Amino acid sequence: MPLVDVVLTEFNSLLPAASIVGDTICYTLTIDGEAVPQVELDIVVPDNRRFVLSPPVQRSVDVAGRSSFRVRVQVDLVHGLTSRRSIGWIERVIQWPFFEGEYRDANSNWGVTWLIDRLGEGIREDDPTDRLAFARDSAEGTILNTVGAPPAPMRVEIHPVLPVPALQQPPEQVYTPGSGRARYWSMGVYDSDLPGDPRIIQNPPVVPIVSAAQRSFAGDASTIRVTYMRPRTLLPADLVWSQRSLAGNARVEFVGGNTGPHVRVRGVATGEVGLELRYRGAMVAPYRLLVRPLKVIPCRVQLCHAGTPSTTPASTPTEILAHINIANRFLIQLGLILQMDQDTSVTDNAVPTGTPGVFRLQLPAPEVVNAPSTTASCTLKNSRPFVFNFAYIINDADSNLGYTTDWEGPSATQVEDSGTPSSSFIAPSGIPPHEAARTNIMRLFTPATQQRRPGLFAMYVTQNNATAMDFGGTIAHEFGHALGLRHRVNAHGGGSDDRLMYPPRENLMHGNATTYEAQDFDLLQARAVALSPLFSHH
Amino acid sequence: MSEPPTSSSDPLLKDDPVGTGSYEVASGDCISSIAYEHGFFWKTLWEHPNNEALRTARGDGHILLPGDRVTVPPLVPRTEDCQTARRHRFKREGVPAKLRICVTVLRPSPETVSTDVQTQNNGTEVTIREPEAPTRWSREPLANKHWVLAVGGELTTGTTDDHGLVEAWISPGARSGRLTVDPGGGAERVMVFDLGALDPEDSSTGVAQRLRNLGFDAADPTNQASLATALEGFQHVKGIEKNGRADSRTRDALKETHGA
Numbered sequence: 001m002p003l004v005d006v007v008l009t010e011f012n013s014l015l016p017a018a019s020i021v022g023d024t025i026c027y028t029l030t031i032d033g034e035a036v037p038q039v040e041l042d043i044v045v046p047d048n049r050r051f052v053l054s055p056p057v058q059r060s061v062d063v064a065g066r067s068s069f070r071v072r073v074q075v076d077l078v079h080g081l082t083s084r085r086s087i088g089w090i091e092r093v094i095q096w097p098f099f100e101g102e103y104r105d106a107n108s109n110w111g112v113t114w115l116i117d118r119l120g121e122g123i124r125e126d127d128p129t130d131r132l133a134f135a136r137d138s139a140e141g142t143i144l145n146t147v148g149a150p151p152a153p154m155r156v157e158i159h160p161v162l163p164v165p166a167l168q169q170p171p172e173q174v175y176t177p178g179s180g181r182a183r184y185w186s187m188g189v190y191d192s193d194l195p196g197d198p199r200i201i202q203n204p205p206v207v208p209i210v211s212a213a214q215r216s217f218a219g220d221a222s223t224i225r226v227t228y229m230r231p232r233t234l235l236p237a238d239l240v241w242s243q244r245s246l247a248g249n250a251r252v253e254f255v256g257g258n259t260g261p262h263v264r265v266r267g268v269a270t271g272e273v274g275l276e277l278r279y280r281g282a283m284v285a286p287y288r289l290l291v292r293p294l295k296v297i298p299c300r301v302q303l304c305h306a307g308t309p310s311t312t313p314a315s316t317p318t319e320i321l322a323h324i325n326i327a328n329r330f331l332i333q334l335g336l337i338l339q340m341d342q343d344t345s346v347t348d349n350a351v352p353t354g355t356p357g358v359f360r361l362q363l364p365a366p367e368v369v370n371a372p373s374t375t376a377s378c379t380l381k382n383s384r385p386f387v388f389n390f391a392y393i394i395n396d397a398d399s400n401l402g403y404t405t406d407w408e409g410p411s412a413t414q415v416e417d418s419g420t421p422s423s424s425f426i427a428p429s430g431i432p433p434h435e436a437a438r439t440n441i442m443r444l445f446t447p448a449t450q451q452r453r454p455g456l457f458a459m460y461v462t463q464n465n466a467t468a469m470d471f472g473g474t475i476a477h478e479f480g481h482a483l484g485l486r487h488r489v490n491a492h493g494g495g496s497d498d499r500l501m502y503p504p505r506e507n508l509m510h511g512n513a514t515t516y517e518a519q520d521f522d523l524l525q526a527r528a529v530a531l532s533p534l535f536s537h538h
Numbered sequence: 539m540s541e542p543p544t545s546s547s548d549p550l551l552k553d554d555p556v557g558t559g560s561y562e563v564a565s566g567d568c569i570s571s572i573a574y575e576h577g578f579f580w581k582t583l584w585e586h587p588n589n590e591a592l593r594t595a596r597g598d599g600h601i602l603l604p605g606d607r608v609t610v611p612p613l614v615p616r617t618e619d620c621q622t623a624r625r626h627r628f629k630r631e632g633v634p635a636k637l638r639i640c641v642t643v644l645r646p647s648p649e650t651v652s653t654d655v656q657t658q659n660n661g662t663e664v665t666i667r668e669p670e671a672p673t674r675w676s677r678e679p680l681a682n683k684h685w686v687l688a689v690g691g692e693l694t695t696g697t698t699d700d701h702g703l704v705e706a707w708i709s710p711g712a713r714s715g716r717l718t719v720d721p722g723g724g725a726e727r728v729m730v731f732d733l734g735a736l737d738p739e740d741s742s743t744g745v746a747q748r749l750r751n752l753g754f755d756a757a758d759p760t761n762q763a764s765l766a767t768a769l770e771g772f773q774h775v776k777g778i779e780k781n782g783r784a785d786s787r788t789r790d791a792l793k794e795t796h797g798a
Binding site for chain 1: 568570571580581598600601635636637638639640641642643644677680702703708710712714715729730731732733734735736737747750751752753795796797798
């Protein structure tokens with residue numbers, strides 16, 4: 001039975017000493033609203049305002065199947081036989097993964113120190129070496145067994161951003177020479193190696209539930225991997241992954257085993273899953289992911305031209321399909337992909353190309369060359385409601401790589417998250433040695449509609465993109481805007497800033513990082529896109 | 539005691555058992571435990587003429603290698619004349635045994651600590667080239683710390699002396715134990731250990747065990763390359779030539795540092 005110990009160790013009074021000397025403190029610990037009767041004790045308040053509970057008050061909580069529990073301490077001051085006054089309560093929600101640690105909380109009258117201990121799960125903090133070997137000796141002998149080393153804390157991370165941003169690379173710890181170098185994996189940088197695994201980007205925030213028929217284009221399983229491991233002497237076979245449902249009845253399935261520094265998982269049931277990585281029983285690293293059915297969003301592409309070679313984009317229908325495929329490598333991190341519209345109906349004199357979903361469309365030259373970004377009409381043409389409409393043009397007046405012209409805003413102005421590890425490992429991540437994760441709030445585009453037609457979601461792509469990777473990245477980035485995502489920036493400023501500044505250049509919604517470095521979506525973004533009407537429509 | 543190395547051993551090390559006799563040393567055995575189990579005082583067994591080869595090779599009967607052989611002679615009844623109608627107390631020699639553990643902490647000199655981090659990228663895996671190990675280290679005792687020793691179901695408590703020494707009487711037959719130093723304190727260390735498990739200092743397992751006890755953890759002590767890495771670490775700290783070999787100078791330093 002997985003148990004977590006809550007241990008109260010110390011109280012601190014913030015009240016003037018004179019007002020409490022001679023009082024008695026009565027405190028009650030409740031866990032999830034249930035009072036723990038045996039810890040209601042009376043303590044004479046010393047005049048130094050600080051008193052240590054000896055022995056500390058301890059209570060075990062069974063956390064099997066739970067994602068959090070709530071601890072509250074209520075304190076009353078008692079004077080004499082009849083006077084009793086409350087000096088308030090302090091409450092803390094202990095969240096999965098229930099890391100061991102010390103917490104200090106206070107209200108305006110008093111403070112409390114409590115510890116979270118994990119029982120029977122092994123020792124996480126120490127280098128888990130094998131048993132030591134000692135020699136016995138006789139009474140008059142001289143044998144000594146000398147032990148000792150600097151503490152070698154175990155540190156295992158599953159960073160959701162790959163490659164792990166340089167500033168986040170651990171560690172600063174000084175290790176004993178000979179203990180080996182750390183291992184740190186960087187897989188996840190994608191460089192257009194079609195037809196590779198559609199799930200080539202590892203540690204995604206969403207593991208989609210896909211049907212057997214969808215596996216051919218959406219892949220079979222997602223890879224979740226350790227990004228940092230210290231000491232290196234940890235034996236991969238002793239790294240064991242398990243899961244816990246944090247929301248809904250979420251569940252994933254491990255494909256090909258659940259041991260080692262990386263695993264492959266399939267989505268099985270919708271919700272939020274907490275993956276727990278243990279080394280010889282001790283929890284060493286958590287990872288959170290969302291599980292939801294794969295969202296397939298239809299799209300059509302207008303290959304716009306003005307009737308001359310110089311006004312005709314160079315991209316061919318085959319190349320356009322490759323661009324969409326590359327974009328899908330990024331978008332599947334959000335649990336969605338674009339699929340070419342199979343509806344062959346046309347408007348605006350569009351001409352089918354023979355490639356499903358790709359049409360040729362002749363427009364006046366100003367709509368194809370130096371097009372006005374805010375009033376471009378190319379994206380209106382040959383569109384269908386809730387079918388994402390792309391227009392390939394030569395360029396626009398602002399030298400953009402692409403531009404989202406039409407979308408309907410999400411159903412909220414912001415999303416927030418306070419779990420561990422924090423979204424994108426935004427410090428504090430909640431993973432030791434970081435403190436507990438705080439609430440991160442990400443701003444979205446406002447719910448206001450910027451649609452010129454009902455159900456229109458559209459963007460144009462220009463020939464300023466140099467490579468297929470550029471095209472794919474631009475499509476995924478602009479599509480993110482259409483789903484309500486703002487820019488992830490290095491420093492606040494500008495109206496499209498989502499107010500989170502991490503990771504600065506690895507996130508695909510960065511304003512100007514290239515597709516070769518900006519490839520990541522995070523958990524907050526994955527939550528946000530589900531609020532888009534385009535997402536919910538399908 | 540560990541299994542013998544499976545990969546190519548350092549030729550400087552001796553991993554072959556020695557001695558003659560009917561008793562084959564197993565993991566956890568030492569001369570005290572063997573004598574205790576057979577009803578002898580340990581010196582009687584150790585100084586038996588048939589154990590001379592073993593005595594010469596091992597030097598100390600408390601540190602034997604699995605596979606070593608010990609001659610255990612038949613018990614000979616001993617007669618003591620005593621006055622009748624009186625109560626007499628007989629003491630069995632050599633019981634209990636003693637355990638001495640020196641608890642230390644290895645600390646780098648602050649001025650030699652570098653924080654430079656470089657990475658080495660082979661495409662899919664990056665190895666962090668962590669800061670060079672500090673050039674100067676000091677081994678400091680965990681002095682004057684409360685300790686709790688659990689051996690064979692018996693709890694003993696005490697306080698380390700100025701040298702970080704834990705000293706306790708134990709049963710010679712005890713096979714394992716657990717030592718907690720500074721329980722609940724900031725320097726808390728928990729050590730789980732096997733008794734009589736320390737192999738001779740000139741065997742590869744013995745070298746690996748001493749390195750591990752001192753904090754130089756070979757990822758896989760049965761692998762020569764892994765052991766060499768741990769040896770280099772020890773040599774670095776001791777300021778002797780880093781060659782990853784258990785040469786006589788390194789083994790002497792290891793024996794001196796470890797104390798056995």
